[in-house]
Structure formats: C-alpha cells, structure tokens
Amino acid sequence: MTIDTTEIRAAVARGEKGLPVEGAGKGASLIRDEVSLPAMVLRERALEHNIHWMQRFVDDRGLALAPHGKTTMTPALFRRQTAAGAWGITLATAAQCRAAYEAGVRRLLMANELVGAGNMAIVSSLLEDPEVTYHCTVDSADNARALGEFFAARGQCVEVLIELGVPGGRCGCRSRAEVMALAEVIAAQPGIAVAGIEGYEGVIHGDDMADRVRAYGDELVAITRALADADLIAVERPVVTASGSAWYDVIAEAFGAADARERFLPLLRPGCYVAHDHGLYKRAQSEILERLHGDPEDGLLPAMEVWAHIQSVPEPGRAVAGLGKRDIAYDADLPMPLRRYRPGMDDAPLPVADWAVTGIMDQHAFLQVPVGEDVRVGDIVAFGSSHPCLTFDKWRHICLMNDAFEAVEILTTRF
Amino acid sequence: MTIDTTEIRAAVARGEKGLPVEGAGKGASLIRDEVSLPAMVLRERALEHNIHWMQRFVDDRGLALAPHGKTTMTPALFRRQTAAGAWGITLATAAQCRAAYEAGVRRLLMANELVGAGNMAIVSSLLEDPEVTYHCTVDSADNARALGEFFAARGQCVEVLIELGVPGGRCGCRSRAEVMALAEVIAAQPGIAVAGIEGYEGVIHGDDMADRVRAYGDELVAITRALADADLIAVERPVVTASGSAWYDVIAEAFGAADARERFLPLLRPGCYVAHDHGLYKRAQSEILERLHGDPEDGLLPAMEVWAHIQSVPEPGRAVAGLGKRDIAYDADLPMPLRRYRPGMDDAPLPVADWAVTGIMDQHAFLQVPVGEDVRVGDIVAFGSSHPCLTFDKWRHICLMNDAFEAVEILTTRF
Numbered sequence: 034m035t036i037d038t039t040e041i042r043a044a045v046a047r048g049e050k051g052l053p054v055e056g057a058g059k060g061a062s063l064i065r066d067e068v069s070l071p072a073m074v075l076r077e078r079a080l081e082h083n084i085h086w087m088q089r090f091v092d093d094r095g096l097a098l099a100p101h102g103k104t105t106m107t108p109a110l111f112r113r114q115t116a117a118g119a120w121g122i123t124l125a126t127a128a129q130c131r132a133a134y135e136a137g138v139r140r141l142l143m144a145n146e147l148v149g150a151g152n153m154a155i156v157s158s159l160l161e162d163p164e165v166t167y168h169c170t171v172d173s174a175d176n177a178r179a180l181g182e183f184f185a186a187r188g189q190c191v192e193v194l195i196e197l198g199v200p201g202g203r204c205g206c207r208s209r210a211e212v213m214a215l216a217e218v219i220a221a222q223p224g225i226a227v228a229g230i231e232g233y234e235g236v237i238h239g240d241d242m243a244d245r246v247r248a249y250g251d252e253l254v255a256i257t258r259a260l261a262d263a264d265l266i267a268v269e270r271p272v273v274t275a276s277g278s279a280w281y282d283v284i285a286e287a288f289g290a291a292d293a294r295e296r297f298l299p300l301l302r303p304g305c306y307v308a309h310d311h312g313l314y315k316r317a318q319s320e321i322l323e324r325l326h327g328d329p330e331d332g333l334l335p336a337m338e339v340w341a342h343i344q345s346v347p348e349p350g351r352a353v354a355g356l357g358k359r360d361i362a363y364d365a366d367l368p369m370p371l372r373r374y375r376p377g378m379d380d381a382p383l384p385v386a387d388w389a390v391t392g393i394m395d396q397h398a399f400l401q402v403p404v405g406e407d408v409r410v411g412d413i414v415a416f417g418s419s420h421p422c423l424t425f426d427k428w429r430h431i432c433l434m435n436d437a438f439e440a441v442e443i444l445t446t447r448f
Numbered sequence: 449m450t451i452d453t454t455e456i457r458a459a460v461a462r463g464e465k466g467l468p469v470e471g472a473g474k475g476a477s478l479i480r481d482e483v484s485l486p487a488m489v490l491r492e493r494a495l496e497h498n499i500h501w502m503q504r505f506v507d508d509r510g511l512a513l514a515p516h517g518k519t520t521m522t523p524a525l526f527r528r529q530t531a532a533g534a535w536g537i538t539l540a541t542a543a544q545c546r547a548a549y550e551a552g553v554r555r556l557l558m559a560n561e562l563v564g565a566g567n568m569a570i571v572s573s574l575l576e577d578p579e580v581t582y583h584c585t586v587d588s589a590d591n592a593r594a595l596g597e598f599f600a601a602r603g604q605c606v607e608v609l610i611e612l613g614v615p616g617g618r619c620g621c622r623s624r625a626e627v628m629a630l631a632e633v634i635a636a637q638p639g640i641a642v643a644g645i646e647g648y649e650g651v652i653h654g655d656d657m658a659d660r661v662r663a664y665g666d667e668l669v670a671i672t673r674a675l676a677d678a679d680l681i682a683v684e685r686p687v688v689t690a691s692g693s694a695w696y697d698v699i700a701e702a703f704g705a706a707d708a709r710e711r712f713l714p715l716l717r718p719g720c721y722v723a724h725d726h727g728l729y730k731r732a733q734s735e736i737l738e739r740l741h742g743d744p745e746d747g748l749l750p751a752m753e754v755w756a757h758i759q760s761v762p763e764p765g766r767a768v769a770g771l772g773k774r775d776i777a778y779d780a781d782l783p784m785p786l787r788r789y790r791p792g793m794d795d796a797p798l799p800v801a802d803w804a805v806t807g808i809m810d811q812h813a814f815l816q817v818p819v820g821e822d823v824r825v826g827d828i829v830a831f832g833s834s835h836p837c838l839t840f841d842k843w844r845h846i847c848l849m850n851d852a853f854e855a856v857e858i859l860t861t862r863f
Binding site for chain 1: 542
C-alpha cells in the first residue's frame with residue numbers, strides 16, 4: 034500500500050484536501066465516504082491505457098515522446114510515462130525542471146524560454162549532474178547573450194532550441210530569416226549552443242487548421258535541415274519538436290518524413306492525453322480519430338474526475354455541490370456530472386441524466402436537476418471536466434482509483 | 449530570518465515555485481533576480497495596515513471579527529489576524545478547519561455545510577480538543593439528522609448555525625418559517641445543537657443592493673431573536689454572522705443594533721480584505737468608503753502582487769510575460785501591470801503606462817505595450833490582480849516583501 038505513508042499522514046494532519054480519512058488507509062472507498070471530499074480522482078485503468086496508447090502511437094511512427102509534464106506535475110506519472118518508453122519529460126519552467134529531476138527524470142525538455150538569473154541558477158545546478166540532458170528555447174539575441182554569459186561564467190554550456198513562432202502568436206522567431214540570424218548570434222557565443230528547433234502549433238488560428246499546422250510542422254523540419262546544412266547546430270542529432278494534445282497526428286506526419294526521422298530527434302510532447310478529459314480534449318481527440326480514419330471507439334479514455342458531495346437542495350430543481358473554482362478547471366467548460374452514488378446503497382450509480390452545472394463559485398457549484406429527482410444531501414457526484422492542466426494544479430494529492438472505487442495509491446503533485 | 453529554513457530548503461529542492469534561489473536566503477531581492485520568478489508577493493506594510501484597519505473597523509462598532517481564512521489558507525496570516533484581535537477564523541471545509549487548527553486557531557467558524565462521514569470524522573477529531581469552538585452551517589433536516597447521528601455515536605455534540613439563504617441563491621433556508629422548522633428538528637436530536645444563524649449576502653443580486661443587503665442583515669438578527677425567544681438556541685450567546693469583503697459596512701450596521709450586540713455574538717467574516725486587490729475589491733472598497741462618507745484615500749491597500757519576467761518581445765508592441773493561469777486569478781479581470789524593474793539598474797521603476805494584458809494561457813500572459821517602448825527580455829514586471837482567493841490558491845509559498853523589495857519571510861499556504 035502506498036496510501037498510509039508518513040508523507041500522507043503528515044498531509045492529512047496539515048489539513049490538505051482530498052485525502053483518505055485517518056484509519057482508512059487500505060483501499061479507502063470513494064463511494065463509502067472514506068475519503069474527504071472534494072477529491073481529485075484518476076481512474077487507473079484509463080490512465081494506463083492512455084500512457085500506452087500514446088507511446089504506441091509515437092513508436093509506430095518512428096518518433097520519440099517527451100510528454101508535457103506541466104499538465105500533471107506528478108512525479109509518479111512521470112515515472113509511469115518514462116517506464117512505458119518516453120524519451121524524457123517536457124516542462125515549462127526552471128522550477129518544474131527541478132521537480133522532474135527530483136522525480137528521477139534525466140532528460141528535461143524545457144519548451145519555454147529560460148529567463149532571469151534566479152531561474153538560470155536552478156538550471157545550472159541541474160547541469161552539474163553529467164547524466165542530465167536539458168534544453169530550453171530561445172527567441173531573442175538578448176536572451177541568448179544573457180544565457181551565454183551566465184553559463185560561460187560557470188564553465189557550463191546550455192543547449193538551446195530556437196523557437197519558431199507564428200505572426201500574432203506567442204513567443205518565437207517570426208520567420209526563417211530570424212531563426213538563421215539568431216543561430217549566428219548563438220554560434221558566436223560561449224556558454225550556449227544550438228541543439229535544434231522548437232515550435233508550438235497550439236497558437237495557430239484560422240481556417241484550414243490541419244493544412245496550417247501541417248505547413249508549420251514541415252517548416253520546422255525544413256529549418257532544422259537548413260540550420261544543420263549551414264553547420265549552425267552544435268549537436269550530432271538535432272532536436273525538432275512541437276505538438277500539444279490536439280494536433281499531434283498532423284505534427285507526427287510532418288516529423289515522420291524519412292530524412293527527419295533519420296537525421297533528427299523528432300520529439301512530440303502532448304501533455305493532456307495522459308488524463309484526457311470530457312470536454313476540450315475529448316472534442317480534439319474525436320477530430321484526430323476522424324483525420325486518422327480510426328475507430329471512434331478507439332483512442333484515449335477520460336481518466337480524470339473530481340468527486341464532491343451534494344451539500345444543499347435548497348429549491349426544487351436546484352442543488353449545490355461542494356466543489357468550486359478551487360477544485361476543478363472552469364476556463365473551457367463548466368464541470369460535467371457523470372455519475373452519482375449514495376453511501377450506504379450498493380455500487381450502482383444513481384441517475385444524473387439532464388443534470389447540468391449552471392455556475393461555479395470558489396467552493397461551490399450550482400446544479401440544475403430535474404424537478405422531482407430523488408437527490409439528497411450527502412449524495413456523491415463524480416464530475417468530469419475540461420482542460421486537465423487547470424484541474425491538476427488545484428490538488429496537492431490525487432486518489433488513484435481502481436474499478437472498485439478504492440483509492441489504491443495517493444499521487445502527490447509538485448506545483 | 450525565516451527564509452533559509454529546513455522547510456524552505458526542502459521546498460526549493462522539490463522544485464516548488466516562487467522561492468529564493470539557493471544561497472539567497474537573507475533578504476533575497478525581488479528586483480535583483482534572487483527569487484525564481486514567477487513569484488507571489490505580499491507587501492508587508494500594506495498587509496499589516498489592512499489587518500489593523502479591518503480589526504479597528506469591527507472593534508469600533510462593538511462587533512467581532514472572524515476573517516475568512518479560505519482566501520489565504522496561510523497559517524502565518526491567521527496568526528497575524530488573531531494576534532491583532534480577531535475572535536477566530538472562518539473556513540469553508542473540514543480540511544481547511546484542520547489546517548487552521550494545526551496553525552493554532554481554536555475558534556473555527558465553518559461557514560458551510562458539513563457533509564459526508566469522511567469530513568465529519570475530521571471535525572470529530574478536532575472536537576476532541578476541549579479548547580476548540582467549532583460551528584458549521586446546516587440548511588436541511590437530512591443533513592441535521594446525519595450530523596446528529598454521527599456525533600451522538602461518538603458521544604460528541606456539534607454546534608450548528610442555521611443558514612438563511614435567498615431565493616435563487618446558494619445554500620440556506622429560503623424563509624424564516626423554514627429556519628424555525630429546521631430548528632425544531634435539531635432540538636429533537638442528540639449530537640447536534642443550534643448555536644445561531646449564518647448568512648451570506650454575496651449571492652444577493654438586483655437593484656438597490658445596499659437596501660437589500662441591509663434588509664437581509666436585519667432579517668438575520670430578527671430570526672436569531674425569534675429563535676432565542678422560542679428557546680430554540682442551545683448556547684448562552686447565540687452567533688449571528690454574515691459578510692464578505694464587499695458589504696461588511698452594511699452588515700455591520702444591521703448587526704450593530706444595540707440588542708444584537710448585547711444579546712448575540714455578531715461575527716463579520718470578510719476574507720479578501722487582508723490582501724485586498726487592484727480590481728474587484730478595489731471597486732467594492734471605493735463604494736464602501738462612499739457609503740461610509742470616508743476619505744477615499746483611507747481604507748485598504750493592495751498588498752498582493754505577482755512578479756514575472758518579460759520572456760519574449762516577438763513583435764513590435766507585443767511582449768510575453770512568464771506568468772499564466774497557473775499563477776494568478778483571471779476570472780474577474782486580467783492581471784494588471786503595475787511597475788517594472790530591470791536587474792542591474794537602480795531601484796526606480798521603469799514605465800508601464802499604457803501597458804495591458806490582452807490574454808492569458810496556462811504559463812504565459814500576452815502584453816500590449818506602446819510601440820517603440822524600451823522593453824527587454826529579462827525585465828521584471830509586478831502585476832496586480834483581481835480576486836485574491838484565486839491567486840492565493842496557486843501558490844504553496846509567498847514572499848513577504850519589505851519596502852526595499854526584499855523577501856523578509858516566506859509564507860507557506862495550506863490548500
């Protein structure tokens with residue numbers, strides 16, 4: 034058992050939320066009120082399915098996987114992902130890289146700029162371990178010079194990926210010419226070396242998205258080729274990387290070109306796939322399966338839920354649940370009631386047909402339920418959500434749940 | 449110094465964010481990149497001002513203060529608030545009560561229903577300490593019976609406040625008749641006793657808000673009187689409580705009626721006042737000062753900021769900062785650039801006039817800046833925000849900052 038540990042007992046004593054109550058260590062039941070609700074739940078079978086599904090998808094195409102760790106920031110999941118074959122883990126900040134390193138990860142892809150002496154110092158401490166591979170992105174000569182000076186002064190060299198952005202997008206050089214010019218600046222500096230190209234297709238907008246994303250993926254490969262041909266890449270096997278969880282199939286096609294696979298290290302870095310969801314990524318996945326002409330019943334499974342009590346039924350047709358903006362993402366869609374249980378009854382779920390969340394506050398969600406529904410204070414509702422990143426970061430501990438609704442492991446996050 | 453402690457060093461090693469970098473313990477400078485950004489900052493002078501300002505406001509009116517702790521969930525702030533004279537701390541969940549108890553708080557006002565055996569077990573463990581005063585709210589006979597059975601079986605008695613809600617609102621009885629009927633149900637039960645009345649004016653909507661809130665506050669007092677006259681309150685000094693940080697002046701007027709002050713324990717429970725903000729509560733406070741005919745320059749001061757680097761200036765007039773939905777509230781207003789510093793320069797801030805955040809993603813914020821502005825990658829921007837609750841819960845550690853921009857203490861949160 035990995036529940037009744039000193040660490041978890043200390044967290045319970047500190048008043049951290051969503052944990053089994055004292056004495057309920059072994060297989061604490063979510064449907065029998067042995068866990069303090071609200072609680073974040075990951076369904077173990079769906080989670081394992083997703084980890085292997087995505088690894089197989091990437092393996093089948095001769096690419097490599099660096100799952101974005103910022104989604105979950107959960108060391109136990111990083112370990113499951115690397116055990117299943119992931120090349121390394123992607124992170125968004127220096128502190129996140131430190132957390133992944135502490136979890137045993139040694140290949141750290143920081144798909145973001147590294148800025149500020151404080152953050153550079155964190156990375157410098159990681160580079161002291163000769164087993165560490167670390168890359169960050171760079172998109173400006175100012176940042177390249179700051180990095181070069183900082184790491185040269187410590188007798189270290191930081192390997193960077195030049196970021197290619199899109200006009201009107203987020204970070205990144207806006208053209209191939211800018212990328213080539215920045216590579217020249219970096220080549221002239223000690224303490225910093227170009228290791229490849231990075232992009233993020235998630236900020237592309239407009240019609241004909243699949244075509245735009247494909248063209249962007251092709252351009253990432255073409256620029257990597259141009260940099261390598263101009264002898265502006267300092268490593269033997271240049272990295273080319275892109276892809277969140279909504280367009281990985283299209284990026285995989287671009288990166289799957291034979292010369293890209295042989296000459297470069299093509300890294301996909303979806304993050305949300307591991308938990309999947311009932312909203313944003315469910316919709317994206319169904320479009321992916323359509324593009325892949327795959328079985329719509331195949332694919333990823335929603336693994337993430339947040340469980341909460343009905344705490345009030347103040348008016349006919351209206352109920353209030355004990356979960357709020359503190360507990361679940363609300364930026365893409367409101368939480369979705371999935372199933373309902375009544376402690377003391379058997380395990381068969383009660384209906385939630387035509388239930389809907391109509392609003393959410395810090396600690397409460399408003400539910401519209403059919404008038405006359407047998408809904409009672411104390412009923413337990415499993416909610417689905419949209420956008421995993423912003424549910425994970427609301428929890429320090431997550432119940433990994435088996436099919437019998439028992440918490441079989443408590444996963445600790447490192448935000 | 450309370451920075452370079454074993455606990456903080458362990459948090460740095462775990463990769464937690466917003467902390468001084470190793471070796472920068474003593475007065476780590478926020479403007480000299482001795483703290484890993486993004487970081488949450490509380491300005492100590494403003495914080496202390498707010499704590500004492502609100503305590504004085506409540507004292508002057510003969511009322512008592514139970515600041516809502518769910519806003520900050522920061523034990524060090526609970527201690528400052530009680531040291532300044534707060535009667536106790538308000539919380540929203542059983543786990544939060546446990547956290548406040550661990551922080552030394554012994555008067556716990558849970559302004560929410562207590563639902564589920566798991567959560568009741570947490571409260572039961574707190575009640576084992578004879579020094580603990582605990583109240584939760586109740587609005588249904590089902591919940592009252594569940595509480596009574598649970599606590600009676602343990603030989604304990606839980607003191608509850610009957611919640612008065614408003615039609616179309618959140619939890620709570622919808623009328624005085626419902627409150628009186630529920631009090632009769634409770635009186636017939638062992639293991640549970642009525643200790644007063646609770647309400648929350650923040651879910652009232654419509655025109656003439658001040659009049660509506662005042663009428664609601666008057667009704668809370670009148671119902672408490674009716675319950676006491678009917679001998680349906682089990683404690684000597686019944687509690688009457690309401691008030692967030694937007695209407696405390698109006699609730700204070702209602703609770704300030706002489707017989708309410710003498711006969712009852714009138715508890716105000718604003719939470720956001722302690723950090724205040726640059727949006728939602730700044731606007732609410734200016735309305736409060738207008739109602740009080742007070743000096744608009746008096747009142748609360750914004751104490752809460754989130755600091756982040758400019759990490760990219762990819763196009764003229766556009767910059768990207770390294771803070772996102774993971775770091776700062778975004779439900780009421782987008783973050784507001786307040787001041788800017790450039791490490792290596794003196795302490796005078798650089799201009800941010802006409803800067804605006806135009807969008808926010810998980811780890812990034814988009815800034816519109818005047819074309820031609822001298823903005824550089826590595827510049828440090830202090831951002832204000834709106835709605836403190838949803839900024840606090842994104843941080844495990846907060847830098848308490850003095851006027852010289854040094855972190856003088858690291859405050860740890862307990863979400």
